[in-house]
Amino acid sequence: MEPEGPPNNTLESPTLEEAYRRVRWGTSRYKTVIVVGRCRVDYDGRASSKLEPGERILLIKPDGSALVHRPRDYAPVNWQPPGSLFRTKLEKGRLLVRIFRRKENEVIEVRFSDIALVAVLDLRDTGAFHLYASEKDMQQAILVEPSLIEKGFRPITTERPVEPGFIDILGVDSENTLTVVEIKRNAATREAVLQLQKYIDVLKTEEGRKIRGILVAPELARGAQKLLASLRLEFKQLSPQRCAQVLKRLKETPLTDFFGM
Amino acid sequence: MEPEGPPNNTLESPTLEEAYRRVRWGTSRYKTVIVVGRCRVDYDGRASSKLEPGERILLIKPDGSALVHRPRDYAPVNWQPPGSLFRTKLEKGRLLVRIFRRKENEVIEVRFSDIALVAVLDLRDTGAFHLYASEKDMQQAILVEPSLIEKGFRPITTERPVEPGFIDILGVDSENTLTVVEIKRNAATREAVLQLQKYIDVLKTEEGRKIRGILVAPELARGAQKLLASLRLEFKQLSPQRCAQVLKRLKETPLTDFFGM
Numbered sequence: 001m002e003p004e005g006p007p008n009n010t011l012e013s014p015t016l017e018e019a020y021r022r023v024r025w026g027t028s029r030y031k032t033v034i035v036v037g038r039c040r041v042d043y044d045g046r047a048s049s050k051l052e053p054g055e056r057i058l059l060i061k062p063d064g065s066a067l068v069h070r071p072r073d074y075a076p077v078n079w080q081p082p083g084s085l086f087r088t089k090l091e092k093g094r095l096l097v098r099i100f101r102r103k104e105n106e107v108i109e110v111r112f113s114d115i116a117l118v119a120v121l122d123l124r125d126t127g128a129f130h131l132y133a134s135e136k137d138m139q140q141a142i143l144v145e146p147s148l149i150e151k152g153f154r155p156i157t158t159e160r161p162v163e164p165g166f167i168d169i170l171g172v173d174s175e176n177t178l179t180v181v182e183i184k185r186n187a188a189t190r191e192a193v194l195q196l197q198k199y200i201d202v203l204k205t206e207e208g209r210k211i212r213g214i215l216v217a218p219e220l221a222r223g224a225q226k227l228l229a230s231l232r233l234e235f236k237q238l239s240p241q242r243c244a245q246v247l248k249r250l251k252e253t254p255l256t257d258f259f260g261m
Numbered sequence: 262m263e264p265e266g267p268p269n270n271t272l273e274s275p276t277l278e279e280a281y282r283r284v285r286w287g288t289s290r291y292k293t294v295i296v297v298g299r300c301r302v303d304y305d306g307r308a309s310s311k312l313e314p315g316e317r318i319l320l321i322k323p324d325g326s327a328l329v330h331r332p333r334d335y336a337p338v339n340w341q342p343p344g345s346l347f348r349t350k351l352e353k354g355r356l357l358v359r360i361f362r363r364k365e366n367e368v369i370e371v372r373f374s375d376i377a378l379v380a381v382l383d384l385r386d387t388g389a390f391h392l393y394a395s396e397k398d399m400q401q402a403i404l405v406e407p408s409l410i411e412k413g414f415r416p417i418t419t420e421r422p423v424e425p426g427f428i429d430i431l432g433v434d435s436e437n438t439l440t441v442v443e444i445k446r447n448a449a450t451r452e453a454v455l456q457l458q459k460y461i462d463v464l465k466t467e468e469g470r471k472i473r474g475i476l477v478a479p480e481l482a483r484g485a486q487k488l489l490a491s492l493r494l495e496f497k498q499l500s501p502q503r504c505a506q507v508l509k510r511l512k513e514t515p516l517t518d519f520f521g522m
Contacts, residue, residue, distance in 0.1 A: 053388050059330065121318075240308070
């Protein structure tokens with residue numbers, strides 16, 4: 001006898017028998033299933049682990065991935081990637097949920113003695129995920145594709161220490177003029193302009209020659225444009241998104257293409 | 262007005278107002294809180310991301326960690342480590358849960374437009390977690406501390422390819438006799454004994470000298486002992502747990518101790 005009830009129904013403090021039916025119903029129909037209760041967890045595969053009894057959350061997803069979460073830490077204590085199979089059974093006063101990958105011979109066994117909650121969920125999620133690059137990613141993208149700054153730009157070094165901090169990228173332009181590049185992933189403020197100017201002041205003392213300063217950011221914040229112009233510094237519009245695309249393309253390019261093989 | 266009801270109560274398809282009260286009640290009392298519903302998620306910090314609307318699970322833990330899970334993949338799409346702070350508010354037909362780390366300037370904003378489930382849970386979990394080493398870990402432990410095999414043992418190389426596979430560790434004993442070490446993390450079977458013998462047969466042909474074979478495992482499976490003796494191979498009892506301890510101690514030892522600084 002399988003309960004057919006609406007998939008979004010939750011059971012609070014069900015018996016093991018009720019929980020068993022509901023979990024089996026959910027996993028066999030590729031639903032998202034949440035089981036909260038007191039359990040022990042055994043893992044065996046490349047390594048092995050034992051988690052002594054306590055109250056945890058088991059999250060099972062339609063793609064066959066599964067996670068066991070303790071009420072602390074952001075990482076799950078045990079998990080399986082997509083493609084895992086589930087078997088549920090009642091044994092000796094326990095509800096056993098077995099999560100296994102046959103080919104890899106990896107098995108997690110969760111044995112519940114008490115259950116606080118079973119939720120079977122029918123989640124629809126097609127929303128796109130957009131990840132925008134960090135300043136470190138932007139630096140990386142410029143090193144891979146220096147023309148993001150301008151034609152003929154060649155990076156020399158990164159993170160060069162100068163008194164107030166580290167220069168993001170130090171390079172030369174097509175006429176061999178030393179060029180300091182300061183990167184911001186948000187609108188560059190007056191503070192960013194002053195920071196760039198400080199680096200140039202220190203370097204000028206050391207080098208005694210003309211130095212260009214380029215502030216790289218998706219946009220300039222209010223007031224930054226005027227200061228930039230008065231200090232004869234330059235602005236290069238570059239978005240984290242654009243940099244993310246460069247890095248993505250890089251990952252997709254076989255390494256052999258770089259070595260002309 | 263704060264609902265005081267038992268902490269293990271769940272709300273199914275609550276209004277945003279009801280959900281708001283319950284989530285605030287739970288987070289302010291350091292409970293584990295699960296919110297399931299249609300939401301969008303914005304992250305801003307070292308990088309930034311936007312997740313367009315869809316149905317997801319938000320898991321909030323008493324230690325201030327939080328995860329957003331889509332109904333696929335074992336990794337959360339967004340997360341914050343322990344120590345994060347939570348602010349909940351109703352705005353323009355949305356329930357906003359703000360998860361932030363002030364010092365690091367990292368913010369996740371989850372905006373729910375519809376809520377399927379809110380569960381506030383009082384989870385008690387003091388169960389110990391034991392992780393036992395993999396064969397790779399055991400190999401590593403022996404390289405770090407070769408006396409786990411025997412006094413005077415010196416590893417030469419690992420993963421040496423021989424016809425049927427790769428030798429776990431090839432070394433020499435205190436009398437400079439070439440020694441093949443085969444590692445098993447479970448009871449070593451007859452198949453493991455035969456595998457070790459094959460490696461030795463191949464090496465003998467190449468080297469033309471006496472070779473020792475040592476099978477390393479927590480125990481011998483039934484029938485393996487007799488076969489081992491008849492082939493004049495040796496058994497060294499070593500458990501994954503013991504190896505895990507060696508590696509743990511290694512991690513805790515400052516590197517300077519190794520370089521005599």
